[in-house]
């Protein structure tokens with residue numbers, strides 16, 4: 001019987017049907033029993049058995065398990081729901097059913113550290129999301145750690161390493177100058193700075209990968225590429241699509257809208273990248289020296305799909321997560337408490353360079369000598385967890401955890417949003433935004449927004465530096481103001497409500513407007529030369 005169930009209950013029933021030309025009442029009875037039994041198995045079974053001694057999330061339903069409460073269906077992101085379950089169960093860790101997938105959710109900093117760092121190599125694979133993963137040609141972020149993916153990750157990590165940063169300054173510095181010029185031209189006008197921040201990070205990622213930049217914030221080609229990237233991000237590791245997790249739905253319902261949307265987005269993304277790649281090949285063939293990751297990967301003999309797979313992951317991961325973090329902190333700086341902090345930060349930046357504004361401006365991308373600003377970006381990433389449940393992993397072997405065993409093949413989810421606000425780890429003020437929190441602290445894992453362990457974000461240090469440098473230059477040049485008009489869009493600095501996106505992997509801050517008053521216009525203009 002166990003054997004038959006593995007084939008698929010419906011195939012089993014069909015086999016019975018084929019074997020008998022006339023269905024006797026006895027055969028029909030057996031068939032019915034078999035269908036009920038097969039449905040029962042489908043309704044409750046998971047890829048790994050229930051794990052002893054780990055409590056279950058409440059209200060699991062047949063077939064879908066806990067999915068009906070997740071995926072933004074209650075206008076809350078999955079992490080907020082996980083936090084509630086963890087609290088109600090009085091347990092750091094619980095298990096749940098996502099259709100046929102058994103997942104363990106860890107909710108406190110110390111539990112996550114024990115599992116993700118203590119068992120780093122045991123948690124190196126990613127869950128394969130049916131209806132999504134197979135529609136992407138090659139995908140570093142979502143793939144298991146095969147030999148090819150190991151090579152891609154190694155190449156990406158090398159390209160993002162500190163020794164290569166000096167080659168990226170010439171990309172970031174002009175971008176920050178054009179941003180400053182743009183802000184200066186706006187005068188007292190209130191504006192939404194998000195598209196500009198996103199554009200800077202996207203251009204950096206495009207230069208790093210394919211050695212090119214886009215044409216501008218409203219460039220049509222880039223918009224289409226960004227749109228295809230967004231579509232793919234929207235479905236990645238999301239619990240919104242039931243059929244990605246429930247086998248019987250895949251069997252019964254064809255994959256219409258969203259499945260086709262992923263395929264169409266992947267096709268569009270690939271077409272655009274092919275154009276960019278071809279242009280790069282022509283430049284290289286004509287003898288031009290182009291410093292970019294693709295060039296390095298070609299020299300490393302990675303295949304073309306591997307090259308695109310690595311670069312797609314970098315292009316995909318970079319813009320929204322980095323831009324969102326800069327955006328929320330700019331929003332906080334504009335509100336009254338942030339206004340006071342702006343002056344403190346301005347003084348701290350100048351003090352680090354003995355009052356030499358030019359040097360402070362020049363060194364922004366080259367070093368992180370302003371401790372208050374380092375603490376500010378760490379606290380920003382901790383408090384507004386833009387990747388609330390990180391990227392789920394899969395165990396590649398059985399893991400002994402306290403007095404139980406988490407089996408090989410279990411989906412592992414870190415509730416980074418909850419752990420980043422864990423009072424047992426950060427103290428009673430964990431729910432406050434405290435920009436000085438990390439002064440004098442050198443912990444290598446200050447928060448979990450970049451993930452942890454074997455698949456931690458390879459761009460964590462570079463992203464930190466981008467945020468540090470752009471904020472340093474903004475504060476040196478301008479005072480950031482919130483709109484006076486009561487009906488205007490003001491920043492939402494709430495640790496959860498800052499984002500209006502409940503369904504997908506990356507939080508999307510609610511949009512707001514701010515204005516930038518030059519501290520000293522004549523001095524700023526000297527930086528535009």
Ligand code: HEM
Pocket residue numbers: 140141142153156205313314315317318319321322323325386387390391392449450451452453454455456457458459460463
């Ligand atoms: C503030 C900005 C960023 C945040 C919060 C962020 C967050 C994350 C997180 C949570 C993961 C999953 C880690 C894990 O499984 O433990 C990840 C993976 C990844 N990130 Fe980032 N990221 C950021 C910026 C970037 C940038 C700028 C790039 C590229 C230039 C990048 C490239 C990647 C790649 C390639 C992966 C997949 C690594 C793998 O699966 O082996 N990220 N990121």
